Ligand code: HEC
């Protein structure tokens with residue numbers, strides 16, 4: 183057990199290097215996905231920016247996320263492996279051939295700047311920054327960025343960008359992993375992370391990540 187704890191950071195690095203989960207993903211054509219993506223716009227918005235809806239199901243930003251990651255999630259919703267009554271219905275409207283194209287369409291859109299409507303206390307943001315970039319070694323928590331990439335902007339097809347994602351969505355996903363209602367992560371990597379977080383930590387990291395740029399080009403010089 184303790185071996186697993188200390189091995190977590192190394193495991194993240196190995197996953198990157200070993201490219202687990204990169205089974206021959208068909209490469210989609212954004213132009214072919216655009217038409218089918220129209221039905222998604224009522225929630226995810228035409229520009230893929232989604233919407234933060236505190237107190238209800240938020241609509242995640244899809245724009246600029248990795249195409250293979252998006253395709254995997256859509257297939258998981260379709261099969262029920264990732265449980266979401268809302269998304270299952272829409273995923274089932276897509277044929278298996280359409281999925282990579284729709285995923286490529288959203289991946290091709292520029293990551294939006296999120297409206298920073300929610301004001302967060304400085305202490306909360308500082309705790310969130312610490313968790314995301316330094317981790318909390320007392321609680322065996324490696325920094326989010328050790329898997330989610332430098333600046334938490336994503337790493338390959340396995341680790342999605344979480345910077346510039348809506349805070350209520352990030353929080354809900356972490357809570358889902360704690361409850362066991364999201365179970366589609368490879369090797370339960372996220373379930374392990376979420377299990378080590380307090381409700382306050384979840385709030386903090388979700389708030390801080392949402393204030394961060396969702397793409398490299400948005401970073402101030
Ligand atoms: C009625 C609103 C609604 C519509 C329409 C909708 N979605 Fe979603 N979508 C959601 C919600 C809510 C979630 C978060 C589900 C959860 O909590 O797991 C989500 C999650 C997703 C995710 C996971 C994103 C991530 O970062 O893991 C993808 C991919 C996605 N939707 C794609 C689509 C596509 C493609 C369509 C159109 C075919 C679509 N959605 C239509 C509400 C919607």
Ligand code: HEC
Nearest residue numbers: 194325326329340341342352355366367368371372375387
């Ligand atoms: C050991 C590697 C690892 C670490 C560390 C890690 N994650 Fe993840 N995370 C993943 C993987 C893998 C996924 C993709 C799961 C899937 O495919 O469904 C993921 C997905 C997520 C998602 C879902 C994103 C989406 O678009 O649906 C959120 C939110 C998230 N992580 C937050 C965090 C936060 C916050 C931290 C730091 C406290 C963190 N993660 C640390 C591996 C990790």
